[in-house]
Ligand SMILES: Nc1ncnc2c1ncn2[C@@H]1O[C@H](COP(=O)(O)OP(=O)(O)O)[C@@H](O)[C@H]1O
């Protein structure tokens with residue numbers, strides 16, 4: 001176990017920035033701390049580094065309790081959101097800073113810096129000052145500086161926050177490769193769920209100081225622990241239904257809702273993948289019109305308008321889209337394969353349910 | 368052909384013209400007049416007037432005391448600014464306001480107050496004079512007064528830069544194992560140095576030009592506590608206008624050279640910044 005947090009809380013005056021958080025990070029893992037801004041991600045990172053003292057709880061690094069160990073002694077590589085490079089030192093001196101403190105021999109320092117310059121694609125920039133570098137180069141210098149003393153853990157706060165979309169994509173792939181090459185335990189903070197899903201082995205999801213879920217990208221997508229996670233990870237269609245005679249309705253859509261009283265309002269959620277579309281208007285029970293098509297690389301997202309005016313989001317591959325001969329304005333029929341009944345925000349979700357054929361619903365309604 | 372750079376705001380010509388006019392009216396024309404006037408003396412006469420023993424002693428005191436005062440301000444002003452920016456303590460607002468005091472106080476009042484304070488029977492003087500520390504009517508008094516008037520320049524120049532200093536840089540240094548002292552010496556001090564030098568320069572320039580407070584605290588004894596500006600006034604009172612302007616021209620040239628050197632130091636210290 002590389003890092004362990006046990007019932008860690010952090011209070012800033014009245015603000016509970018982190019609330020009784022427990023999780024552990026495996027040696028060599030690439031872990032994302034994901035959550036909306038203000039969720040306490042940075043505070044968790046800072047507590048691990050020793051830049052912030054937990055109000056309660058214990059932190060362990062490689063089995064050793066570090067609560068009382070100073071920042072300087074924790075052997076951690078920290079990359080700040082704004083990189084925080086030493087403006088008065090050139091790239092070489094920035095990277096060598098930690099090594100000088102550890103009293104490495106000058107020849108060893110040179111070799112190590114050269115190795116890192118090469119690893120991070122910074123060859124030939126060693127004499128430059130930070131203001132003479134591009135944003136991406138600055139970030140890589142910051143990472144090289146953090147990695148130089150061979151830290152036991154690398155902590156990155158919003159590493160992709162300050163760069164534009166295209167470079168972001170490259171950086172993600174680059175971070176995965178770097179992690180693969182070095183195999184150093186890495187925690188990075190992000191508020192972008194797509195980024196977390198794509199890059200990490202596991203994701204820790206935070207909201208308002210609480211740990212909502214920890215799991216692989218697939219776990220949190222397919223088995224969200226609660227509605228917050230379900231809505232934060234990926235896209236989700238959410239509908240409010242009114243129950244009458246064990247059937248919940250929103251517009252023309254109907255879902256079985258056994259056990260709920262008449263007049264009760266419940267909410268359900270389903271992923272865009274669950275919305276099945278056919279160009280045969282009679283194949284599926286509901287009629288809709290394609291309103292908008294968004295092209296997201298190999299996948300497409302469709303916005304569909306039902307006859308009642310309800311809007312649903314669906315997702316499919318380009319091939320499927322071509323096979324169905326879809327276009328904006330085309331009429332289609334659709335059904336919703338499975339859905340979950342959502343409860344209050346932070347309570348566990350109901351199980352995934354399969355929507356029955358429309359005809360069977362009518363039986364229930366007809367009584 | 369180089370394309371002309373697009374400018375958001377028009378009026379480069381206008382503002383440049385105004386700048387040149389303003390500079391000429393306020394700075395260049397008076398300086399030129401000063402030199403022209405002193406050139407009415409022959410070179411030999413000029414040299415004789417400006418190199419009398421009395422004048423030499425006055426230059427030494429003016430520039431020596433000003434440099435020492437500016438140095439004191441650079442060091443203690445930095446500490447004061449640091450405390451005001453980095454810590455919260457009761458009475459901080461009051462102390463912060465107090466820093467401006469020497470700006471606002473008429474210099475004559477400052478001189479009177481200081482000389483009373485440090486005179487043999489003054490509040491501080493009664494304790495200091497028996498110890499051999501004579502703060503009034505000595506070169507030390509001149510240094511004290513010049514430090515007093517220059518202090519706000521050093522503090523106020525540094526404060527905004529300190530406020531904008533990135534704390535992350537210190538924290539990164541700590542994660543890399545650096546203690547406070549190393550972080551200060553290797554990172555913070557070099558970052559602040561250009562600004563400290565600017566504060567030093569302003570404080571120095573202010574000290575060279577100071578007159579009002581010195582005439583009270585120094586006693587103006589020729590060869591001992593007479594500053595160059597006082598000597599100029601003294602010459603004027605003798606109706607020796609040419610002698611006065613000659614000394615003024617010398618002051619001007621020395622000040623200019625020193626400021627040029629400081630300017631160079633400043634850009635050297637900031638060589639890695641934009
Ligand atoms: N030094 C601090 N003093 C007071 N409140 C803080 C401090 N640092 C963070 N907070 C508060 O703690 C909460 C979590 O902040 P943070 O950890 O920065 O969240 P995130 O990184 O997820 O955006 C926020 O409400 C923030 O205002």
Ligand SMILES: [Mg+2]
Pocket residue numbers: 038041042043189
């Ligand atoms: Mg943050």
